[in-house]
Amino acid sequence: MQGADPNAVRRAVETGDPLPGTAGFAGHVDEMLVRDVLGRYPLFVEGDDAREWPADPTWATDPNDLDEPLSFPAGHVQHECEEPQRRWSLPDPAPFERERGAVRELVDAVRDGIAATRPDEADAVAVAFSGGVDSSVVAAGFDAPLYVGGFAGSHDREAAATAADAMGAELREVAFTPEDVERAVPEVARAIGRPSAMAVQIALPLYLVAQRVREDGYDYLAVGQGADELFGGYAKVARAPEDPRVDADTVRGAQREMIATLPDQLERDVLALRAAGVEPVAPLLYDGVVETALRLPADSLVDDRGERKRAFRLAAREFVPDSIAFREKKAVQYGSLVGRELDRLARQAGFKRRMDDHVSEYIRSRVDD
Structure with missing residues (x-):
């Protein structure tokens, strides 16, 4: 479990408290995948070729550990063999008067x-x-x-x-x-x-x-x-x-x-x-x-x-x-x-500004290399 003691996460799941006094959490506890309401820690599951949500997922904290990583949604809980369910939403309290x-x-x-x-x-x-x-x-x-x-x-x-x-x-x-x-x-x-x-x-x-x-x-x-x-x-x-x-x-x-x-x-x-x-x-x-x-x-x-x-x-x-x-x-x-330097590197590599999203095209070319 990233970010919080598992017992604190269990209490948050039980009570539905979206802000239970942690700095966020994500991971596996009691046969559940969980990620806090603000998604302060990353969590991913293995999708299929169609990138559909799996019922019994393999999970990881690094997307590069999976073949078809899907980001686990913030504020959700997934019990084994079930679809993720929203457990937490941000509260909407009345504003301070002073x-x-x-x-x-x-x-x-x-x-x-x-x-x-x-x-x-x-x-x-x-x-x-x-x-x-x-x-x-x-x-x-x-x-x-x-x-x-x-x-x-x-x-x-x-x-x-x-x-x-x-x-x-x-x-x-x-x-x-x-x-x-x-x-x-x-x-x-x-x-x-x-x-x-x-x-x-x-x-x-x-x-x-x-x-x-x-x-x-x-x-x-x-x-x-x-x-x-x-x-x-x-x-x-x-x-x-x-x-x-x-x-x-x-x-x-x-x-x-x-x-x-x-x-x-x-x-x-x-x-x-x-x-x-x-x-x-x-x-x-x-x-x-x-x-x-x-x-x-x-x-x-x-x-x-x-x-x-x-x-x-x-x-x-x-x-x-x-x-x-x-x-x-x-x-x-x-x-x-x-930002300026990336633009220069992209143009130097032949990706001109007249191209659609030339810096992204440059980055993709470097990843492919």
């Missing part, structure tokens, strides 16, 4: 998440650090070195350097090279089972940083995953319902829509980190943090000036300087300049 109370509870929840996910071997953990508010809050909870990756002159390396200086923390920079990216493309695509441009652009910087972390002797990498989805970090959430990229007609509805994307995203990230030899630690995805995030009112997700992640930024002031708490950052594929 922002001050919401921020106070969020501070406590984040502290609890850090304490609950801290590995027993305290010196075996490092922190993936971009200098943004998410990774900085996580970094504040661990007495561990901070690692940032990117090309020379990249936004992430510059932001991480100023943030680490403000926090008085040790920063180790992982300088990416074109050769690093070229080598890692097929490795990452195979590890995550997705030879697509967006998936590889996001996973590849994590992979390269994690490889360095493992080389330096660390077994765990603490990450800030989940904050944008939970706390309203996306522009399309702020613009709901006008933004065509979301179906929801409210900001809180758009928040839940983004949270629903986490199983797919976390599967990608966990597989990439494991392929590099480290296990992720994600304090901001602890059940108590998720539960608190679901109670945030719309103006605590996005305020009337359009500032995103308002409540989380206010809570972050308890952990980091204001200059970091209210800092904006770029997505990792842009902040590290990996």
